[in-house]
Every structure is written in C-alpha cells, then in structure tokens.
C-alpha cells in the first residue's frame with residue numbers, strides 16, 4: 001500500500017513538472033539568456049531588464065515561422081491612432097531573402113549575420129494623424145512613425161518574453177528593401193529588426209540621469 005502511494009505521488013510530480021515546461025518550446029542558451037531561469041513565463045520586469053540590443057547571434061539556433069507568427073500576432077495588440085494599425089511587417093526567414101537583407105543594412109551586416117530572421121517594418125502613410133486626407137496637426141506622418149515605433153516596441157518585448165533577442169536597425173537601405181519585398185509607395189520603410197538568440201552577453205548601456213529627462217510639476 002505504502003509503495004502504491006509513493007508511486008502515485010511520483011507520477012503526479014512528473015505530470016505537474018511536464019505542464020510547466022515552457023513557453024512555445026523555446027529553450028534559451030543559458031540562464032543569463034533567459035528572462036527567468038525558474039519560471040516558464042518571465043515577469044514584465046525581467047523582460048525589461050534582460051532585453052538588450054544584441055549584435056551577435058547564435059548560428060546554431062533557429063526560429064520557426066510558427067514562432068514568428070505567434071510573435072507578430074502579439075504585436076497586433078499594440079495601440080495605434082484611431083486603431084488604424086498602419087504597421088506592416090515583411091519577414092525574411094528563407095536563406096535567399098536573409099542574404100538579400102543582410103546586404104541592405106550597411107555596417108550592421110556583421111552584427112546580424114547569424115540572426116535566423118530579419119523583419120522589415122513599414123507603416124501605411126496618410127492614416128495615423130490624418131482625417132479626410134488632411135494632417136490633423138503639426139506631427140503629420142510622424143504619427144504613423146510613432147505607431148510603428150509602438151508596434152516595434154511590442155515586438156522586441158514579446159520577443160524577449162519568448163526567449164528571443166532583437167536588434168532594431170535604423171541604418172538600412174530603404175530603396176533596396178522596397179525593391180526586395182515589393183513594398184508599395186504608400187508605405188514608409190522604417191526599421192529592420194533582427195530576431196534570434198544572443199551569443200554571449202551584451203554590454204549594459206548607460207542611461208541619462210533621471211532628473212534630466214523627467215520633470216514633475
């Protein structure tokens with residue numbers, strides 16, 4: 001009887017630990033590369049603190065199209081002007097497209113050479129900040145860029161929550177990217193975002209003194 005109880009307890013433990021085995025099956029390279037070594041889902045604070053711009057990727061680790069779909073579905077939760085959702089994404093995941101984009105990010109090429117996914121973000125013009133074809137205030141198309149930045153922020157944070165790493169690149173050849181992905185003239189090409197797994201730990205960037213950038217009244 002005692003043996004039977006022990007056996008049942010062991011089985012229950014095995015089942016419980018299996019239920020807690022992770023987030024989309026993504027395993028990080030090391031505890032340092034994982035927002036939380038202990039929990040299956042990192043806290044928001046862990047995501048904030050461990051997200052960094054990564055300039056060296058682990059060539060042995062791939063990301064599937066299904067994982068990118070999960071990531072970009074989460075990005076659709078981002079707010080936008082009047083819910084216009086002007087941001088669009090062009091995903092290079094095949095070998096040829098990756099090589100093409102690697103050659104369109106200037107001096108960033110060596111930094112992202114092993115990233116398994118490169119994502120181009122654009123926004124549709126004349127939507128955010130516009131009504132009846134007229135800009136509603138002095139920011140004009142800047143609101144589309146603003147919305148795209150918000151979406152991209154969701155992207156890099158959700159990526160980190162899934163155990164991935166990113167590099168936003170503003171240094172890129174927008175004309176070359178437009179041709180490569182057949183991006184219409186109605187869209188403004190913004191950033192290319194590398195997605196992959198870090199190889200090694202990045203330097204911690206410094207931050208400006210809080211009181212220099214925040215004023216209370």
Ligand SMILES: Cc1cc2nc3c(=O)[nH]c(=O)nc-3n(C[C@H](O)[C@H](O)[C@H](O)COP(=O)(O)O)c2cc1C
Nearest residue numbers: 051052053055108111167168169170171172191205
């Ligand atoms: C709009 C934008 C453009 C950027 N462009 C590049 C780039 O072309 N190459 C690069 O290595 N880093 C680029 N970065 C990354 C920044 O240098 C980085 O975010 C900053 O140094 C702070 O470091 P952290 O992201 O690790 O906190 C860019 C970041 C942003 C938000």
